[in-house]
Amino acid sequence: MAAPGAGDKVALGRINGVWGTRGWIKVFSDTNPPEAIFDYQPWLLDDGAETLQVAEWRRQGPRLVARVEGIDSPEDASALIGRSLSVLRASLPALPADQYYWSDLIGLQVVNLEGHAYGRIQRLMETGANDVLEVAGKSGTVLIPFIPEIYVKSVDLAAAVVTVDWPLDWIDESDAVED
Structure with missing residues (x-):
């Protein structure tokens, strides 16, 4: 997949840690409410050349954690720490003319x-x-x-x-x- 241009993407958050022994990731969300980050799939990593698909997610205390397809170990998940998450702008719901993101x-x-x-x-x-x-x-x-x-x-x-x-x-x- 060719990486989309910067104007084609909207930042959603980032991966800020590993949770558990089965490759779950900790997710920092810039969306409001924070759980809305899971409404937008697939996630684009960094420049958008790679994608992640969330298999399941949940709140774990004050944080959000997710299991993504293809990541099954803490070692694999740790390679994602610090990566930014975005979505294609075209996948966002259209807004009325007087509203904006x-x-x-x-x-x-x-x-x-x-x-x-x-x-x-x-x-x-x-x-x-x-x-x-x-x-x-x-x-x-x-x-x-x-x-x-x-x-x-x-x-x-x-x-x-x-x-x-x-x-x-x-x-x-x-x-x-x-x-």
Whole structure:
């Protein structure tokens, strides 16, 4: 199988350990809820040239563990530790026009209502109170609460721009980047 391009994949999580003596793996999930990682099959490993099919999975205390087809020993499973897990974007359910996956926002330019560009979205974080955009600018990182209609005014995937109500005087002006 030829490896899919980076834009064809959506990150799901990673393999972070071996569990038991029969080749089960510990899975760290970036999905919400964490168990949703098992809804997407097959998993692509790293660049996507290899795939894994989950045979069964379960919660084991606070962690998720899985048995994957073709992996039957701790030695085989240990070769997977640290590998990233993704899925083909085409296998995700279609969303209504006004919704998007977090992965769609990574790399988008963030501008405020006055047109000042802060940088590009590096990641989104869950904080409990609200989600937060981590925006990398030329002089550092700006954290902006991802609260639609309050701070996030629009998301235009076609133009690759997120418009925010976040005045320059709320941050160090040197963080703003030029277009």
